[in-house]
Amino acid sequence: MNKNYNSFNKIMKPKILFIMHMPPPVHGASMVGQFIHDSKLINSSFDCHYVNLAVATRLEDVGKGGWHKAKDIWKKLIEVRKAVKAVKPDLVYITPNSAGAPFYKDFITIMMLKMMGQKIVMHFHNKGVATRQNKWLDNWMYKHYFKGVKLILLADALYEDVKRYVKREDVFVCPNAIPVISMTNDEPERTDAVPHILWLTNIMKTKGIMEYLSALKILKDKGAKFQADFVGGLTKEMGGEEFDSALSMMGLNGCCTYYGPKYGDDKYSFFCQADVFVLPSYTEAFPVSILEAMQFALPVVASNVGGVSAEVEDGVNGYLLGGKQPVMLNTFRPDAKEIADKLEMLLSDPVLRSNMGKAGREKFEKEFTLEVFEKRMTWILEHIVYPLFSKMGIDRD
Numbered sequence: 001m002n003k004n005y006n007s008f009n010k011i012m013k014p015k016i017l018f019i020m021h022m023p024p025p026v027h028g029a030s031m032v033g034q035f036i037h038d039s040k041l042i043n044s045s046f047d048c049h050y051v052n053l054a055v056a057t058r059l060e061d062v063g064k065g066g067w068h069k070a071k072d073i074w075k076k077l078i079e080v081r082k083a084v085k086a087v088k089p090d091l092v093y094i095t096p097n098s099a100g101a102p103f104y105k106d107f108i109t110i111m112m113l114k115m116m117g118q119k120i121v122m123h124f125h126n127k128g129v130a131t132r133q134n135k136w137l138d139n140w141m142y143k144h145y146f147k148g149v150k151l152i153l154l155a156d157a158l159y160e161d162v163k164r165y166v167k168r169e170d171v172f173v174c175p176n177a178i179p180v181i182s183m184t185n186d187e188p189e190r191t192d193a194v195p196h197i198l199w200l201t202n203i204m205k206t207k208g209i210m211e212y213l214s215a216l217k218i219l220k221d222k223g224a225k226f227q228a229d230f231v232g233g234l235t236k237e238m239g240g241e242e243f244d245s246a247l248s249m250m251g252l253n254g255c256c257t258y259y260g261p262k263y264g265d266d267k268y269s270f271f272c273q274a275d276v277f278v279l280p281s282y283t284e285a286f287p288v289s290i291l292e293a294m295q296f297a298l299p300v301v302a303s304n305v306g307g308v309s310a311e312v313e314d315g316v317n318g319y320l321l322g323g324k325q326p327v328m329l330n331t332f333r334p335d336a337k338e339i340a341d342k343l344e345m346l347l348s349d350p351v352l353r354s355n356m357g358k359a360g361r362e363k364f365e366k367e368f369t370l371e372v373f374e375k376r377m378t379w380i381l382e383h384i385v386y387p388l389f390s391k392m393g394i395d396r397d
Helices: 005-009 028-038 040-045 067-087 100-115 136-146 156-162 209-221 240-249 264-273 288-295 336-347 350-367 370-391
Strands: 015-020 047-052 091-094 120-123 150-153 171-173 196-200 227-231 256-260 276-279 300-303 318-321
Touching: 015 028, 015 067, 028 370, 040 370, 047 067, 067 100, 091 100, 091 370, 100 120, 100 136, 120 370, 150 156, 156 171, 171 370, 196 209, 196 264, 196 288, 209 240, 209 336, 227 264, 264 288, 276 288, 276 336, 288 300, 288 350, 300 336, 318 336, 336 350
Parallel strands: 015 047, 015 091, 091 120, 120 150, 150 171, 196 227, 196 276, 227 256, 276 300, 300 318
Antiparallel strands: none
């Protein structure tokens, strides 16, 4: 016999077990995990329980293997199994990986949850399914991995990555969000006569660093005035000596400065003094750094890969590199001349920079604040969990 949901809700709320990454280390998925954990709206709407899926405490350890890592993964499986038995959730929310070694680890967790009869919603913070789906083992695993689950993606464009395995009606979209940084002015003041271009990510070849440096050389040879600021950590892909050598070889020492990784207010100070933000990556899912640039009213020049087109509207709040169609495979390489052409338009036109920056700030406030994220996520979880309740004979209305 059906009961009215409102009277039923006085007795209990749907139980959701959140199995997700939370800091440390700090990265996009763990930040969102912390937002969910701390959300008053989500925690008041559901009976929430949490398991931290992270097995690495340092960013440089993410994705590494070894016996110690295998032991930690086994302990995490036991922790998840115990939590499911104790909570008996109506829905399990999990943030698994989509490809590579981390996917194989998460495949085991997903299969265990399915064997325990759990209803699952996956929240993908990455992509890569399309790059592995033609390998027979991965294809077989993906078929079982995605069977019978709901999926949350960061952008509509990212559906292209998983469409072979998931029906569109089983997919929801919830973009990342970041906390609003209070500023005294609607738009940060930028008084330096020489425009600053901000690079704020690790120094990696797969982030397009060499193509970007080549673009800066093109601009310098044409007589353009600019200061290129580099904020981010050096990596195995490109260490300090190689980076310095590239600057010297291209004659960029006088207009490029490396500051290392910065966090908190130190990081925000670079956004405040910047005029343009650049991210010419080979591959991305939904970079938080672009949201930060938009919040600080910066026009963005970025590769049209993954879900970046959901953040940057070409010609409105910045420019997309590589054409109108988002690239899902890790085959994209930005063109140095195209980067230089887009940057030149912005460097030579303060009004264009200001207008694009304001458009980006407006888009951020409308779509990418934590308040908007909480409402979206709550709506998605409600639309997944309440049909399950209806099958139990409980009507929401």
